[in-house]
Amino acid sequence: MSGLWVRPAEPADFPAVARLTVAAYEADGQLKGEHGYGTVLADVSTRAVSGEVLVAVDEVTDAVLGSVTFVLPGTPFAELSGPGEAEFRMLAVDPGAQGRGVGAALAKACVERAAELGCTAVVICVRAGMAESAHRLYSRLGFVRAPEKDWSPAVDVDLLGLRLDLTRG
Known part of the structure; x- marks a missing residue:
């Protein structure tokens, strides 16, 4: 993961x-x-108003290599989180930067942010057919299935809930 840092996105990053x-x-x-989800993904300014958009940046080139949206329950982009839980969504790594630890750095930053805010858990959803590497990443971080x-937000889109308990020491 060396050579990367995670920080809040700035409008110039959008x-x-x-x-x-x-x-x-x-x-x-x-x-x-998908019916319009690409447009939702591309609307970074709306996500930034409703939550925290974080970016993973290459320390040498300052290029944005990945991003994630961190949200709390009751906010417009929260889908799964309940009281005391944080959630992250839309974790994405530039296809040319995959395999460099970008996704792990972003997920860990969200877990750290949730802990800073006193949350008891972090919840996420993953597409049932998502790449095995993503499932392995979340498992390594301690996320477990939360059926x-x-x-399902749309026909033929099945999302699986995962949860990381932050109260276990």
């Missing part, structure tokens, strides 16, 4: 975040048959 998020979702085949958080 075009790069939009581009890489849509590119990452397209590369994973997650936008096939009660499963849901």
Whole structure:
């Protein structure tokens, strides 16, 4: 993970975040048959108003390599989180930067942010057919299946809930 740092996104980062998020979702085949989700992914300014958009940046080139949106319950982009829980969404790594620890750095930053805010857990959802590498990443970080958080936002889009308990020492 050396050579990366995670920081809050600035408005100047928004075009790069939009581009890489849509590119990452397209590369994973997650936008096939989607009705408008690419537009939601590209609307970084709306996400930034509703939550915290974080970026992973290459320390040498200052290029944005990945991004994630961190939200709390009751905010417009929160889908799963309940009282005391934080959630992150739209974690995306530029396809050209995959394998460098960018996704892990962003997920860990969200877990750290949740702990700073006194949250008891972090919840996320992953697409049932998502790449095995993503499932392994979340498992390594301690996320476990939370079937009660499963849901389907659209026909043929099944999302699996995962939860990380922050109260265990």
